[in-house]
Amino acid sequence: MTLHDPGQEASLVPFPAGPVIDRATIEGWARWRLTRRDFKPAPVISLGEYKKMSPRQRYLHDLHRIATHSNLPIQETPMSAAVDDAMRRLIQSNAVKRTERTRPGLMVNGGGFQGKTETVCETAAEFEDHWLELNNYLNPDAVPGTRDLIAPVAYVQTPVTAKPVSTCQAILDFFGEDYKNMNLPTLTRTVRRALKEHATRVLILDDITRLKMHREADQDVLDFIRDLMNITVVVLVGVGISKSGLLREGRQDTRTGEWVFPPVKDKSKSPNDEAVTQTERRFKLVNLDPFSYDTPQNIAAWVSHLGGIESQLRLFNAHDQPLTNGTMPEYLYRRTGGVVGLLGCLIEEACMAAIDSGQERLDFELLEDVGIHPGKIPGLNAEAGEVPAVPEQPAKSKSPRKKRGRNTVFDDRGGASAATS
Template sequence: MNTSARNDLQQHTTARLGDSLPFLRLGPRPDRTTYQGWQQWRTTRGSFVPAPKISLNQYRLMTPRKRAIHDLHRAASHVNMRLLETPMSARVTALMRARIQNNALRVEPGTRDGLMINGGGYQGKTETACQTAAEFEDFWWDLVEELGPTPIPGTRDLIAPVAYCQTPVKATPIALCEAILDFYAAPYGKNLRGMIRNVRGSIKAHSTSALLIDDITRLKMHREDDQDTLDLIRDLMSLDVTLILIGVNIPRSGLLREGWHDPRTGQWTYQRLKASRSYNPDASTQTERRFDIINLDPFDYTTDAGISAFLTHLAGVEDQLRLFDAGPGTLTEGRMPEYLYGRTGGIVGLLKRLLEDTCTRAMERGLETFTIDLCDEIDINLGNLPDRDPDAGEVPHIPDTTPARTPSKKRRNTVLDDRGTPQAADK
């Protein structure tokens, strides 16, 4: 079979699977670090349809094949739970949306103030920032379609309101330029000066309003290359673009002067500048004065407001469970809320991992419920993450609260047990 015929067959098979099993992801996931991947993710985000909620009697009336497909759909629903807004993420979204919009409306030339989103690993910083940027772009495209000029046939659309890239693990000015240019599929240039010129040109030519640079704390400021990379980022601040820097423990990373969070004021306090041999000892203040820092913290279980917010979040997650015996109160009543907080420290990413793994175990065992005993069997293991840099704090500490236990015997699958005469399902 030649290449053309094989591609046609693959496309035909993909189309058939997409029509019959729309919940399956066919092909690679969108790569948000490229323009095409970002647009694919932006236009399809939130399109996943979870498995319908049906009774156990209705499930039993299905054919074996339909039961298998429904189980697969339920599993997909558990690993694709929608991102829920929290009081912490709402504050980040509000500030980020206002900063991008205000800078986009500013007509005077000059440096645009940026934003740093700070927090621990697995707390949803990247997803919150990307969702907010995508919402801005959705709004921007609505304005363009209503007020903007029509596309010119035969030309390439140069509009990219949002650009997203990740800081390379070994950061250098060249590597960061390559990461930005890869988003636009633009040529690199022959040397660093040419690469910087192409970066500046690409941002202007594509009318980019917001540039998101993730994992910014991969910069180690004791290295000369990393200091040069930060200088490059400062240089980009002079463009008509809002820089959104995302990282773990930014105030203590060296990107700014050494700082600590004052709980009384809710602000970051920085040490006084020390004498330096540098010709410009105040250079670090250029960054801290041009960027607001906002924290995306985990849930707090020490106050009534924090506990209420955590219970509200659990209720929203509970509604997305597709276990037959997991009804209202499964995650929000009894010891369960305190247990889940103790296992995850209130970190939304760890909570999601624990919930989806426990749901998978419940379906495998035929238990169709969510219990503490079942959660105890799940170990949250984040050790095999090739795209995460532990040295930069991107892998969070997992609370070691799982009690010692003896191995239990494998329980019998009871999903298909006869529990009485089933009622006829609606057609």
């Protein structure tokens, strides 16, 4: 079989190469939920097997290795497990309520790049998987004259400049609702109707700290969000929630740890045109912190996390413990501050450099030549704290690292390839 056979080429790249899925739409969320575990890492082969490949096969395998390092699986950490437990219990206990009584909400707080969004989305997706199966993939609340489409979870990103109108529109965008020429009262009624008709049990509002409580419009948005708590469980995700002003009006219940907020007394201050209930709104605040390195237990958890990443590396000259041997765990902690997102950025870039240079292993010298630049990732709002501070990078190596020559596999030399598999 010749190498240019299309069937063989397709089999050599068994990983998705399409656009990033937008979870902020009902179709995108469903697609992400159903495919979130479909990625297949590059196969583990020896250097000898790699050298026996044709140039094009090696190129495709290298591409698959790069994709593997760029899509490291989300690992459970002690911190994310605590968030998962709190969110799972809250959703399950409130999903079966049959009356429009106020449901407690959840605020997930943490720094940038600490995995808040992925943790929350994974917990919500797990719930939706089981909930749909339980209800035979039908809307349990469907009544004649309403839609049959069910959306147990709605994931919405808070607009950068959040106002009641733009927040309503963002929620309606998820459901694909037409809101052209709607005024605010109509928008709020449409949001409430969409949540009910789609049997939505969980509404996730990500990047909630884009709300600035010194702005009157943003205060109205928070009032509106609280008014939705008698329909669905509201999960707010953000950076530095405790210092953002979102909790300014509330008081913390010393017995339960929940934050209690007074109802909106003046109806004119709320965009919700329906009667405001007299039930106080409650949010539980949970933190997703970075790893610590101050006790034997915390160090062991960090090393265990690094060990999980080790099993996904596809470098030919790496020894059995490239990330957990010797002083490497301490070095990686100093570089990343225990932030899992920064660790992922560092490992991804370092593996790319190891493959590109032909070194095929991670060591201190190579890692010192690799910077961490989360600010270059699009869609982050630095003013809302979504770009984390990166620990100071050690001095880079003075000796330049020799790079592998340019790959010429796809150069046209004027003749047909004679390479075979």
